[in-house]
Amino acid sequence: MNQTPESRCSILYIDDEEKALKYFRMAFASKFRIFTASSGEEGLALLRKEAGSIGVVVSDQRMPGMIGAEVLGCVREEFPQIVRILTTAYSDLESAILAVNKGHIYQYIVKPWDVTELEMVLQRAADYYQILFERNELLRLKMSTLQRIICCDRVKGLLLAFGDGDSESAFRQALITVIQSLKGTLPPDPVCGSGSGVDQFDATALIRRELHSGLLLKSLLTDEPGDATILENCNPVSSLGESGGGLARELSRFLSALPGDIQGSVATPDGAVEVELSAPRDAGEVLAGALFSSEPTPAAVLLLRLLWRFAGAGISLTVMMGLPGREPLRIALVQQPVSSDDVLDALREVFERWDVAAR
Numbered sequence: 001m002n003q004t005p006e007s008r009c010s011i012l013y014i015d016d017e018e019k020a021l022k023y024f025r026m027a028f029a030s031k032f033r034i035f036t037a038s039s040g041e042e043g044l045a046l047l048r049k050e051a052g053s054i055g056v057v058v059s060d061q062r063m064p065g066m067i068g069a070e071v072l073g074c075v076r077e078e079f080p081q082i083v084r085i086l087t088t089a090y091s092d093l094e095s096a097i098l099a100v101n102k103g104h105i106y107q108y109i110v111k112p113w114d115v116t117e118l119e120m121v122l123q124r125a126a127d128y129y130q131i132l133f134e135r136n137e138l139l140r141l142k143m144s145t146l147q148r149i150i151c152c153d154r155v156k157g158l159l160l161a162f163g164d165g166d167s168e169s170a171f172r173q174a175l176i177t178v179i180q181s182l183k184g185t186l187p188p189d190p191v192c193g194s195g196s197g198v199d200q201f202d203a204t205a206l207i208r209r210e211l212h213s214g215l216l217l218k219s220l221l222t223d224e225p226g227d228a229t230i231l232e233n234c235n236p237v238s239s240l241g242e243s244g245g246g247l248a249r250e251l252s253r254f255l256s257a258l259p260g261d262i263q264g265s266v267a268t269p270d271g272a273v274e275v276e277l278s279a280p281r282d283a284g285e286v287l288a289g290a291l292f293s294s295e296p297t298p299a300a301v302l303l304l305r306l307l308w309r310f311a312g313a314g315i316s317l318t319v320m321m322g323l324p325g326r327e328p329l330r331i332a333l334v335q336q337p338v339s340s341d342d343v344l345d346a347l348r349e350v351f352e353r354w355d356v357a358a359r
Helices: 018-028 040-050 068-078 093-103 115-161 166-184 203-222 244-257 283-292 298-313 340-351
Strands: 010-014 034-037 054-060 083-088 107-110 263-267 273-278 317-322 329-332
Touching (some): 010 018, 010 040, 034 040, 040 068, 068 083, 083 115, 107 115, 115 340, 166 340, 203 298, 244 273
Parallel strands (some): 054 083
Antiparallel strands (some): 263 273
């Protein structure tokens, strides 16, 4: 996203006739950066590789295999921001209707071309792409700002919800532990969600979803734990003072909530507790889910609760989460007292490396 619109807006021309490709290159290479492909399949493969620099796709209609309308329909589905133009030597109404319906084309051009006229069409298409590009950048900036507001509100809401003496102090320790551990990873996108784009941006829906997520998070954090299902009473955790049995139940509840492909082990060296998780996925997804995901996962919520309970008991807890062959993510419970300002400052430091516009 650091490129300028001008450097991005190259043109891809798709046509099964080699002479047409050569003629197109000769006519417009001095004005635009030109990519060419001799089939729809080849053009889509090239586009997937060079989509960051292509702003306009021009496709011939009558080609073996995929016709132009089908090609532009695929372009629209995968790269909706790219401007689409259909050209054909056959001025039939059926092709025009098909192109509009399937590819939502910007313009329909009949061969043979008038080079001057086609150059004007291409320039207008490139200008239109630049306008769309700049609009999307502004929307992404707004989305990034809203993300920060939403996440700050959720954290502030949690700080207020647990504002009673020792419980408040322990909860702040748990919050700052999770936030500081995010410095080495990228939180999931709480506004867009996975796979959604700028065109699906709906501020009202996002705020409502955040309210639902915040209420769900609070209810999960304050819900009473069930019986231990993984750790037995004889586990060393239950021997760590008066809170040991309760902490064992909390730890069992957390381990029970983990997805089946995440394996965990527990050790208690020198009166501390160490949990090691082997996860064939991004550890940051589990870690950040409670604070940043629009749908908090049970494992993420229970991890935050686990840190909170251990902080309240004054017992050291370290959770190691990692992918095979990569350095694990280390979540070490902050031991010293922290203020609400400390928590929010830590959140700001995460935001300095987190910008939706860079995605």
